[in-house]
Amino acid sequence: MKKALLFASLLILHSAAIFGQENQSVLWKISGNGLKKPSYLFGTVHTASVKILDRFPKIMQIAAGVDFALFEKGGNTIGNVEDAEIYTPPLDSVFTPEEYALVDSFFTASPFGSIKPHNNEASLMAMCQAVVMLKQKDSKNQDGFFDDIIQTRLQDSGKPTFQLDETGQMARREENRDNRILAKAIVVMIKNDFREKDITPEDFFDPDLYAATLEHPMKLDQKAPQFILDDTVERHGIWLPKIEVKVKEGSCFIAVGMAHLQYQTGLIQLLKNNGYTLNPVNL
Template sequence: MKKIICLSLLLSTVLIGSLYAYTKKETSTSSSVGQTTEMITQSSEQSQQDTNKHRQTSSVLWRVEKSGKPVSYLLGTIHIGKIGSSLPKEMVQALSESKVLITEANMEPDFQELMQLSQLMLDPQGNLEQKLGEHDFRALASMTKNVPAQALKQFKPWAAFTLAMYGTPNGYSEEFGIDKLLTKQAITTDKERVFLEKIEEQLQFFADVPEEKIISALKVMLQNATSTQAETQKLIDFYEKNNLDQLAALTLNKENTLKNFPPNDQKYWAHWFYETLLKERNHHWLAVIDQQLSQQSTLIAVGSAHLMGENGLIQLLKNKGYTLTPISLN
């Protein structure tokens, strides 16, 4: 269980940012954090020289090329980052050279959109504490300190599941996740933005899970809170070292991913994670991405798990005739 929790955090990065934004607006517990990313510029020629000098076989950032089409980039992201950090210069350069930024969903939803999301995620008549039990609810409240306990009681179980799976280590914040920083940079520089999905569509993948499976998984998650955060930190470390191979080794190891699930639920969660969240969405996105790459230079930024394996975007784009070259991050 602990691995799928950590691995899933690479997928739908907008969920927690939107959720926190809503709860902060409703409860007035704190003001939203505004960050302006410093723009770093560098010539294309120097960037290519650095790429050649530090050439490697894997990366979270890839140059995407095909004859007759503009050069584009593919980036695997993570939803949290060290507080005060900024984008690596290679990512800034990739965005600078691109006319369009594609992300999974809108990382800066407006207030009206957040209100609509709240209607989907909250049940004013519900009582999550009754469904989880007092002990597990207190454990959940301890994990999600940014959400007041009274507001947490109104969360639907699947919404609490999405909240609990994002264990954020001390010194890290969703506001400094790669997706957030890229989005802010794109807005600052007036880049066109394209979204592969609506936030509601992302949330629906969780809402469609039967409630009894969600509650069972959530209870296991709470029991393994300490090890979950340790796994999260391990993934962050691999990401910061630009080690996509190690990230993939964790993500694609089904045995380790599923070993802490109840035996009767393992088949269900394996299909949900590897087929529904990864494979099906990757193949659906591919047509949109391929069409966009034919038109304009584009930076595609999606959760790192979507890059990996035979059904990952790296391999799917190669199957379409694209040449992908990993870019070293200094």
């Protein structure tokens, strides 16, 4: 049980790596390198409570003042996009009948509803993150992820939004995923509380701790753990040229998982390497 829980924690930890040495905000202003307008880079936790936005109104005030918004997924494409079909296994092929009934019951009682209509098209990774969100007091009644809610608010206000991920990269990642292990992890997380005595608190996302990370330490100059590298290096190689195109066109609000900002391979350091100035924004 502990191994399965730890595995599940690693899957979501790329969005919740809350460590560091020097106080630096997870909202950063991008300027310099010939930019006519500043842009902003915001590190999120996909399973965070939307209530956090209301606690820090400056985030959405800044987002409302930009020309474009960029997210990991959703929105318009940027440039020539590599296309591919993303295969997701039918849920009833990776869960046993008993597990399927348990998972369906859990989601039916949530704002997301039964998994049965989505049996052939559901993302196990998204389900894993949703279970984490639904297990938390402040976010259990949300009907969407933190990033998606920010995106919806900006789209409703008329802001053009763009997607950084490409289907080719997402398809390759899905092909390498062990779906049965992930399905087991989802079942274990549904059956157990995240605060069991044999699980260390830092293994799981703490919404109050994330709220503190809006002015919390960031590891900008250290090497990322391998499981973060596996999920970020290729994606950053795809994202960085797209980010540079859009920030040169106008002011952007770029919202991605917090671990994508951190470390030597993170977007903050990569943008600095390309000549931009990045400064933390005090919220």
